[in-house]
Amino acid sequence: MTTDTTTKDATPGAAVPGETVLDARGVTMRFGGLTAVRGVDLTVNAGEIVGLIGPNGAGKTTFFNCLTGLYIPTEGEVRYKGNVLPPKSFKVTAAGIARTFQNIRLFANMTVLENVLVGRHTRTKEGFWSAVLRGPGFHKAEKASRDRAMELLQFVGLDHKSEHLARNLPYGEQRKLEIARALASEPGLLLLDEPTAGMNPQETRATEELVFAIRDMGIAVLVIEHDMRFIFNLCDRVAVLVQGEKLVEGDSATVQGDERVVAAYLGEPFENAPGAEEVAEVEAAEAHAETAAETAAEADAETTAEADAETPAETTAQTAEADAETTDETAEADAETTTDAAPGKENDR
Ligand SMILES: Nc1ncnc2c1ncn2[C@@H]1O[C@H](COP(=O)(O)OP(=O)(O)OP(=O)(O)O)[C@@H](O)[C@H]1O
Numbered sequence: 001m002t003t004d005t006t007t008k009d010a011t012p013g014a015a016v017p018g019e020t021v022l023d024a025r026g027v028t029m030r031f032g033g034l035t036a037v038r039g040v041d042l043t044v045n046a047g048e049i050v051g052l053i054g055p056n057g058a059g060k061t062t063f064f065n066c067l068t069g070l071y072i073p074t075e076g077e078v079r080y081k082g083n084v085l086p087p088k089s090f091k092v093t094a095a096g097i098a099r100t101f102q103n104i105r106l107f108a109n110m111t112v113l114e115n116v117l118v119g120r121h122t123r124t125k126e127g128f129w130s131a132v133l134r135g136p137g138f139h140k141a142e143k144a145s146r147d148r149a150m151e152l153l154q155f156v157g158l159d160h161k162s163e164h165l166a167r168n169l170p171y172g173e174q175r176k177l178e179i180a181r182a183l184a185s186e187p188g189l190l191l192l193d194e195p196t197a198g199m200n201p202q203e204t205r206a207t208e209e210l211v212f213a214i215r216d217m218g219i220a221v222l223v224i225e226h227d228m229r230f231i232f233n234l235c236d237r238v239a240v241l242v243q244g245e246k247l248v249e250g251d252s253a254t255v256q257g258d259e260r261v262v263a264a265y266l267g268e269p270f271e272n273a274p275g276a277e278e279v280a281e282v283e284a285a286e287a288h289a290e291t292a293a294e295t296a297a298e299a300d301a302e303t304t305a306e307a308d309a310e311t312p313a314e315t316t317a318q319t320a321e322a323d324a325e326t327t328d329e330t331a332e333a334d335a336e337t338t339t340d341a342a343p344g345k346e347n348d349r
Contacts, residue, residue: 069092117184
């Protein structure tokens, strides 16, 4: 019996510069009557950071799921380094694509180090008997895995927390741990689904640096994010999905300057832009609701003004009358009193 306990190619992801790492063509995903992604083409080349943006429900995560074997696209094809991807997520990971999730998926009750070690399982060859017998080869492989996991924890800045339980990490560090675990499979392409969600501006900037460092390690990156500043600082190319369709693709300046993108985010759709009709309907309903609210407010304001105008005038007039009468009576009484009681008057008479 032989047990192969060597660690597989440490950097299988290392890509040839300029090589097309990901090539998705005509990817369509339907759920019953709903087409979440429609005919999307997207490539990611070695050394690139590509952004995928779009309003909520645009189909970004569904597209990611089609790239990672979680969904089998209804139509279209996804190739990684020229090979069609197998329709199983663990095989996609083994092929060289790793990902993080929008909703963090860590093993909460395992330590930080154990979480990263789990990510390494596709890169080790220890078989069943090796694990059972725990011979010298197994221990050697285990040590190599631990060393690599610690390197990755150091890379994301979590090596000092390797023995902490994952669930005790603050949110931002949990996101970093997810990235370290994804890197543990030594990918050639990393897909990040909203990596800065819930982070403060400082953590977001640190994540930006981390993604640049990942790219510099030779790993291509495709990132979904709603933080436009993060996307436009980071990405070589950005693709915009709206209503499941790719609306625009280009460098940051091109995408930022494209009026259809501005319209898709600001709710002023272009004629024939995907989703324009729906947005127009929502806008019309909102405008109608606003007009109704304004009319009601104006009517209220008029009623109040009329009531205000009548009430103080009458009250003031009545008060003035009452004051005048009181003053006259007081003056008379004062005059009488003063006259009657004036000292020395009688003496003067
Ligand atoms: N498993 C599913 N079954 C049915 N419909 C789904 C499924 N997954 C996604 N959808 C629908 O597909 C559409 C696209 O959703 P998706 O989550 O991909 O959008 P998104 O762009 O990632 O949105 P967000 O930015 O809010 O995460 C939505 O209408 C969603 O409800």
